Amino acid sequence: MNIHEYQGKQILARYGIPVPKGIPAFHAAEAAAAASTLVAETGSEVVVVTAQIHAGGRGKAGGVKVVKGAEAAEAAAAKLLGATLVTPQTGPKGKVVNRLYIEQGLQIARELYVAMLVDREERRVVFMASTEGGMEIETVAAETPEKILKQWIDPATGLMPYQARRIGFGLGLSGKTLQEFVAFATKLYAMFIAEDCALVEVNPFLITKEGSVFALDAKINFEENAAFRHPEWDALRDPDEENPVETEAKHAGLSYVALDGNIGCLVNGAGLAMSTMDIIKHFGGEPANFLDVGGGATKEQVTQAFKIITKDPAVRGIFVNIFGGIMKCDTIAAGVIAATREVGLQVPLVVRLEGTNVELGRTMLKESGLAITAASDMKDGAQKIVELAGKGA
Amino acid sequence: MAILVGPQTRVIVHGITGTAGSFHADHCLAYGTQIVGGVTPGKGGSSWEGKTSGKSAPVFDTAFDAVQQTGANCSLVFVPPPFAADSILEAVDAGVELVVCITEGIPVNDMLKVRRVLDSQTRTRLIGPNCPGIITPGSAKIGIMPGHIHRPGHIGVVSKSGTLTYEAVHQLTSLGLGQSTAIGIGGDPVNGTDFVDVLKMFNDDPDTHGVILIGEIGGNAEVVAADYIKNHFRKPVAGFIAGATAPPGRRMGHAGAVISGGKGTAAEKQAALIDAGVKIAPTPSDMGTTLQSLL
Numbered sequence: 001m002n003i004h005e006y007q008g009k010q011i012l013a014r015y016g017i018p019v020p021k022g023i024p025a026f027h028a029a030e031a032a033a034a035a036s037t038l039v040a041e042t043g044s045e046v047v048v049v050t051a052q053i054h055a056g057g058r059g060k061a062g063g064v065k066v067v068k069g070a071e072a073a074e075a076a077a078a079k080l081l082g083a084t085l086v087t088p089q090t091g092p093k094g095k096v097v098n099r100l101y102i103e104q105g106l107q108i109a110r111e112l113y114v115a116m117l118v119d120r121e122e123r124r125v126v127f128m129a130s131t132e133g134g135m136e137i138e139t140v141a142a143e144t145p146e147k148i149l150k151q152w153i154d155p156a157t158g159l160m161p162y163q164a165r166r167i168g169f170g171l172g173l174s175g176k177t178l179q180e181f182v183a184f185a186t187k188l189y190a191m192f193i194a195e196d197c198a199l200v201e202v203n204p205f206l207i208t209k210e211g212s213v214f215a216l217d218a219k220i221n222f223e224e225n226a227a228f229r230h231p232e233w234d235a236l237r238d239p240d241e242e243n244p245v246e247t248e249a250k251h252a253g254l255s256y257v258a259l260d261g262n263i264g265c266l267v268n269g270a271g272l273a274m275s276t277m278d279i280i281k282h283f284g285g286e287p288a289n290f291l292d293v294g295g296g297a298t299k300e301q302v303t304q305a306f307k308i309i310t311k312d313p314a315v316r317g318i319f320v321n322i323f324g325g326i327m328k329c330d331t332i333a334a335g336v337i338a339a340t341r342e343v344g345l346q347v348p349l350v351v352r353l354e355g356t357n358v359e360l361g362r363t364m365l366k367e368s369g370l371a372i373t374a375a376s377d378m379k380d381g382a383q384k385i386v387e388l389a390g391k392g393a
Numbered sequence: 394m395a396i397l398v399g400p401q402t403r404v405i406v407h408g409i410t411g412t413a414g415s416f417h418a419d420h421c422l423a424y425g426t427q428i429v430g431g432v433t434p435g436k437g438g439s440s441w442e443g444k445t446s447g448k449s450a451p452v453f454d455t456a457f458d459a460v461q462q463t464g465a466n467c468s469l470v471f472v473p474p475p476f477a478a479d480s481i482l483e484a485v486d487a488g489v490e491l492v493v494c495i496t497e498g499i500p501v502n503d504m505l506k507v508r509r510v511l512d513s514q515t516r517t518r519l520i521g522p523n524c525p526g527i528i529t530p531g532s533a534k535i536g537i538m539p540g541h542i543h544r545p546g547h548i549g550v551v552s553k554s555g556t557l558t559y560e561a562v563h564q565l566t567s568l569g570l571g572q573s574t575a576i577g578i579g580g581d582p583v584n585g586t587d588f589v590d591v592l593k594m595f596n597d598d599p600d601t602h603g604v605i606l607i608g609e610i611g612g613n614a615e616v617v618a619a620d621y622i623k624n625h626f627r628k629p630v631a632g633f634i635a636g637a638t639a640p641p642g643r644r645m646g647h648a649g650a651v652i653s654g655g656k657g658t659a660a661e662k663q664a665a666l667i668d669a670g671v672k673i674a675p676t677p678s679d680m681g682t683t684l685q686s687l688l
Contacts (some may be wrong), residue, residue, distance in 0.1 A: 156506075192433070223502065267556075271580070278659075287638065
């Protein structure tokens, strides 16, 4: 789960990490008021107006404006609010700006890159940093990997000061700045663990002309599996950033990802659901979604899944692919029949059932009188649905 | 033979009085697995009854008591995500040789701690979490897989995905090819047993004549496996990687199934496996026939 930059900075600040003074704004007038407050507090006219969308690369896309005074801030805010930003991370459609963050301007001496994330290969949290602040880390990793410094953190000890010092010296820091960097890194790790982060990226991490450190950006990604111990996350979600159908599916206990194709898929198990997409594509079709009803789905969940798939106007056919293990095929058949009776069936439906109680399930579908095409196996089903729904998106 | 589990495996079930634990303990017993006890804190001293199997098992408050009194050497964990890491570590502390964790949704930070403990000892191996478990057909089913689709035989199956494992096993059985052992290693980013661990055991198992390896997008376990196969593995391997059409940056059901920073794609994994001499099934329907063509 992603949150906005300003929300991330508020969390950083709670852990004592220095961030620039800033105030979120939802309207141009709020932006002007925020700028006035900041100018009064800092004694500097310079403020930064930043578009709050869940994507990096906002600066290059025109989403960050450095201005002087409240009037200019209001004008910049008026231009940004409602505008669509297209960055490498938003996809070609871009994202509409609904929130802004108004921040004090700082005198920049150096920009660095700092991040913590779970390194699956090393099975540790890795603390990484680079002198190439402001750049995409993927680019740095590809072109100049030696510029990325890494320390892996033992969960039994946490980040040790020597590890932070090694990175700090490696970045060319010294004196007061190095001390501030070590304190920053220690606090960042405490936050990473306590807040159940999957990724925290501070890019750029700023050294001011006075030699002080600041987190100038904050990208935080929470580990969804830990949501049960973070009820406060709900308040941080931005519904504008989420696909409403995906949210609905999640509440129904279904795992759903919207795609661009025209063949809706209803499958049990994540691996089988992914490979169902693959086999549709293999035969020239385009999947409209990934949908995993899980290992023990009920008749009600299957009905819900059907409703969700048929909501997508691009869907020209549905492929139900079930390998019943725990889940019995007759349960699936009952769900499919109930759903088609309730929702109606406007597009071709191909059903492949295999596993526990398969004969009973197949008989139920056959005797339902519904226009359901039965498939003998996954390949047969994929070929049939691609033929019925048409190739390509 | 076969690997890791068999008639000698004596299992305690963590969460045996819960809905999932009770249902599956019962079906494991019905399959013939030795379920010798259960662990539910606060219900120690009671007896659990399985409806399908008609068998019962004693319930203990702690894994320590369960292992002491039953001589169990394996733990099967069904407890919900908030408590699962605790149960895994309790089983490790109790000294079982194998912990199989079915639970999906354990926070990765909890698994990092579990991993730290596992790496500091050699007695206990963890399979999972977020997996269907392990089965040696005909002798021990320790997990949630449908037992009836399996047949005893000589093909090893190792997979990140549950239902794709069933798919592969079903295809093999339909072709008359039985399985030595089928293992789901799970779809989480930080897990216990990896592809290479399982491949080493299949390599040393005279009863395993060929292997189906099923991977998916995310991480690089398949690439590491390919390297091992290329340099050390002596038996034919058929492979399949799920998620060739998955969009980058999106988590596809499994916590670990995500292409991040352009890494962990199906194409890169397939290329590594092909380079190692693995034959890739063109579609998930062809896993069985692809393996058959190598025998």
